[in-house]
Amino acid sequence: MNLSKAIYRERRQRLMSQLGSDNTVAVIRSGELVTRNNDCDYEFRPHSSFFYLTGYQEPNAVLFILPSGESHMAVLPKDPEREQWDGFRHGITGAMQTFGLDQAAELDELDDLALELLDGADHIALLIDDEQLRDQALNWRDQLAARARQGSVAPKGLIDMSDAVHEMRLIKDLGEIEIMERAAQISVEAHTQAMKSVRPGMMEYQLEAELNYVFMKQGARVPAYNNIVASGKNACVLHYIKNDEKIEDGDLILIDAGGELGCYASDITRTFPANGKFSEPQAQLYQVVLDAYYAGLEQMVVGAPYDAFHNAAVQVLTEGLVALGLLNGSVDELIESKAYRDFYMHNTGHWLGLDVHDCGRYKLNGEARPLEAGMVVTLEPGLYVNPDNENVDAKWRGIGIRIEDDILIQENGPFVLTHGLPKEIHEIEALMAAK
Numbered sequence: 001m002n003l004s005k006a007i008y009r010e011r012r013q014r015l016m017s018q019l020g021s022d023n024t025v026a027v028i029r030s031g032e033l034v035t036r037n038n039d040c041d042y043e044f045r046p047h048s049s050f051f052y053l054t055g056y057q058e059p060n061a062v063l064f065i066l067p068s069g070e071s072h073m074a075v076l077p078k079d080p081e082r083e084q085w086d087g088f089r090h091g092i093t094g095a096m097q098t099f100g101l102d103q104a105a106e107l108d109e110l111d112d113l114a115l116e117l118l119d120g121a122d123h124i125a126l127l128i129d130d131e132q133l134r135d136q137a138l139n140w141r142d143q144l145a146a147r148a149r150q151g152s153v154a155p156k157g158l159i160d161m162s163d164a165v166h167e168m169r170l171i172k173d174l175g176e177i178e179i180m181e182r183a184a185q186i187s188v189e190a191h192t193q194a195m196k197s198v199r200p201g202m203m204e205y206q207l208e209a210e211l212n213y214v215f216m217k218q219g220a221r222v223p224a225y226n227n228i229v230a231s232g233k234n235a236c237v238l239h240y241i242k243n244d245e246k247i248e249d250g251d252l253i254l255i256d257a258g259g260e261l262g263c264y265a266s267d268i269t270r271t272f273p274a275n276g277k278f279s280e281p282q283a284q285l286y287q288v289v290l291d292a293y294y295a296g297l298e299q300m301v302v303g304a305p306y307d308a309f310h311n312a313a314v315q316v317l318t319e320g321l322v323a324l325g326l327l328n329g330s331v332d333e334l335i336e337s338k339a340y341r342d343f344y345m346h347n348t349g350h351w352l353g354l355d356v357h358d359c360g361r362y363k364l365n366g367e368a369r370p371l372e373a374g375m376v377v378t379l380e381p382g383l384y385v386n387p388d389n390e391n392v393d394a395k396w397r398g399i400g401i402r403i404e405d406d407i408l409i410q411e412n413g414p415f416v417l418t419h420g421l422p423k424e425i426h427e428i429e430a431l432m433a434a435k
């Protein structure tokens with residue numbers, strides 16, 4: 001599921017040209033294994049920006065990119081004994097051949113490699129949030145400064161390359177889009193399977209198992225984030241991941257889950273009735289959220305400001321809350337006073353890519369930035385009526401609804417990467433009746 005090594009090489013060159021200095025060296029690392037408990041580690045997953053620049057997926061690697069784009073990397077060496085226990089390593093030759101690096105060295109030689117490559121550089125560019133690398137880079141700088149009389153020239157300091165990398169990652173190329181649509185379609189299949197297999201009386205985690213089964217079977221070995229399988233009032237807890245309660249007849253179930261494929265995330269939410277049929281209040285609120293979804297989608301066009309789809313969704317949600325009697329007053333004033341936030345307390349989307357909440361600025365010069373072709377954004381309006389909300393009729397209490405798709409911004413209009421998954425009430429009921 002990797003892209004060609006020429007693409008990674010081009011990204012490294014582009015990054016260096018964007019840093020706009022002819023003598024800066026960039027450093028970035030893949031990250032380390034994290035312990036789960038005792039001697040058990042979580043499965044390794046490389047840092048997204050490192051992966052974006054290399055395609056390399058082994059831990060402990062440190063990549064140096066010279067101003068020309070020439071790339072050197074310190075990697076775990078081949079080690080037959082370790083590989084017998086922990087599995088294959090590319091080693092030095094493999095790293096160079098498979099990932100198009102110009103030079104590779106054993107991790108043991110990291111300090112020597114760093115001192116050689118950073119000697120004479122103006123600045124060291126890194127992701128400023130990487131505290132460990134920041135300390136290491138300052139240490140290399142100090143070591144070079146201490147060798148001034150031997151002719152070494154220490155870099156002046158560190159610069160943050162986060163913005164440059166993040167802006168590159170924000171616009172997806174064709175290879176990335178292909179992987180993202182595949183990830184999206186695996187998640188569509190997983191949600192379809194969940195809708196078909198739910199029965200009142202099941203536990204939430206039993207429904208979650210249906211999702212994980214499809215993710216893994218289709219090659220998305222892990223979910224892109226913790227699955228949310230929330231029945232009944234649990235849907236009002238935005239990041240509910242306990243998933244350990246019994247699904248009751250009459251509940252709505254909100255599932256927010258997406259598989260990760262080739263390190264790319266997908267992110268889908270659907271809300272459907274446990275017994276296959278929406279009750280009248282459930283259907284009424286659901287239709288408001290669905291109308292808000294369509295109003296938002298219309299704004300997901302090249303050139304529209306980033307906040308337009310959120311504002312359009314808020315408008316429709318607030319109108320719906322007034323029409324159904326959950327809010328009283330003028331729609332404009334309820335939006336102005338943010339009264340709708342009792343029922344809709346999150347934003348209507350976020351960037352999506354290697355990270356589920358992907359990188360990239362939402363504002364430029366203090367203003368919502370215009371949408372551009374190649375951006376991928378989620379569209380996820382919702383309504384949540386707190387079970388303890390005494391201000392609304394009891395029939396609404398504890399209903400939580402969200403509808404979320406992954407949208408590719410294109411010149412000719414938005415493309416729903418997660419297409420093919422029902423969201424109309426009659427479509428959902430038909431799919432569930434056919435089970």
Ligand SMILES: [Mn+2]
Nearest residue numbers: 267378380404
């Ligand atoms: Mn989302």
